[in-house]
Each structure stands twice: as C-alpha cells, then as structure tokens.
Amino acid sequence: MNTQRCVWQVMASTCVICFSGSAAAATFRLEDAGSYPLQPNAQMQWRSHLPKAASGPNTQTQVQVQIRIDTRAWVGKQGRIYMVLPLDPGPHLSVEWRTQGRLLPGRLLSGQRGLVYTGPITRPILEDQLVVLIRSDAEWASNSRRLDFHFELDTE
Numbered sequence: 001m002n003t004q005r006c007v008w009q010v011m012a013s014t015c016v017i018c019f020s021g022s023a024a025a026a027t028f029r030l031e032d033a034g035s036y037p038l039q040p041n042a043q044m045q046w047r048s049h050l051p052k053a054a055s056g057p058n059t060q061t062q063v064q065v066q067i068r069i070d071t072r073a074w075v076g077k078q079g080r081i082y083m084v085l086p087l088d089p090g091p092h093l094s095v096e097w098r099t100q101g102r103l104l105p106g107r108l109l110s111g112q113r114g115l116v117y118t119g120p121i122t123r124p125i126l127e128d129q130l131v132v133l134i135r136s137d138a139e140w141a142s143n144s145r146r147l148d149f150h151f152e153l154d155t156e
Contacts, residue, residue: 030081030151034068034125044136060135067103069151072124078156079121082113083149090145094135102128113152 044059069081081103085095087110095114096107103126108114117126134147 026155028074028153028155030153031070032068032151034066034070036066038064038066042134044134047135058137060133062131062133065130065132067126067128067130069126070124071121071126071153074121074153074155075124077121078119079117080115080154080156081117081126082152082154083108083116084113084152085110085147085149087111088145088148091136093147096133096135097130099128099130102126103130116151 042061042063044061047058047060071081083097083106085093085108092110094107094109096105097114098105099116103116104118106114106116
C-alpha cells in the first residue's frame with residue numbers, strides 16, 4: 001500500500017512539473033514601430049513576359065526594410081522570434097528575405113510565420129536590414145495593398 005502511494009505521489013508531482021513547465025511558454029506580439037520600408041511604395045512586376053507562368057506566382061516586387069524590434073522586456077531570456085504575415089482578402093503571397101546577419105534569412109506564405117531569430121535575447125532592440133522579395137499570382141487586383149507584417153516571440 002505504501003509503494004502504491006509513493007508511486008502516485010511521484011506521478012502527481014511529475015504532472016505538476018509538466019504543467020508548470022508548459023504554462024511558462026507563451027507567445028507575445030513584439031513592438032516594431034521603429035521598423036520601416038526604405039521604399040514605402042513598391043510596384044509588382046511581371047516575372048516573365050507571359051501573363052500566366054507555368055508554375056508559381058507571376059508577379060513580384062523587392063523592398064528593403066529596416067527592422068527595429070523592441071525586446072527589452074525579454075533581455076536575458078531564451079526565445080524564438082518569428083515574422084508573421086496574416087491572411088488578408090487579397091491573393092496569397094510568397095515572401096522570401098535575406099538579412100545582414102543579425103536575423104535569419106527565410107521564407108513564408110500568407111497566413112504563416114517564419115523564424116527570424118532563435119537563442120538568448122541579449123539586447124533591448126534587435127536590429128537588421130532585410131531585402132524582402134514578395135511574389136503573388138496574377139490576381140493582384142488593386143493598385144495598392146497594405147501588408148501587415150509583424151513579429152512574435154515564443155518564450156521557452
């Protein structure tokens with residue numbers, strides 16, 4: 001009887017540890033009001049002379065973006081930072097980016113998030129400059145479209 005009680009207590013405390021560990025992990029939207037595109041207006045261009053290319057998106061544009069992410073609340077903690085492009089009513093987008101080295105290069109599609117940083121957060125502001133290639137299909141119907149990129153932090 002004592003052995004069963006001891007096993008149950010060990011199992012119960014293991015469950016408490018598991019639950020308390022998972023409760024500590026969370027996702028936070030990061031402040032990036034200091035981020036801005038170096039060219040605020042970019043125009044989509046055809047990728048080829050054919051209106052409907054055989055595979056993939058048909059139009060694209062490239063923009064440079066200065067990134068300034070406020071991470072001061074998480075200095076000294078481990079985490080993963082993602083760039084997020086929420087779904088919107090327009091055509092789906094494919095996005096690829098290169099960096100100057102502080103952030104990770106990557107890609108994402110509309111409605112997804114892409115990893116841009118993983119590791120210890122050591123500075124109050126995380127800065128980099130991205131070259132972002134945005135691709136879409138030919139159904140890009142308007143002359144203007146605002147893209148609502150933002151950043152999220154997953155803490156460990």
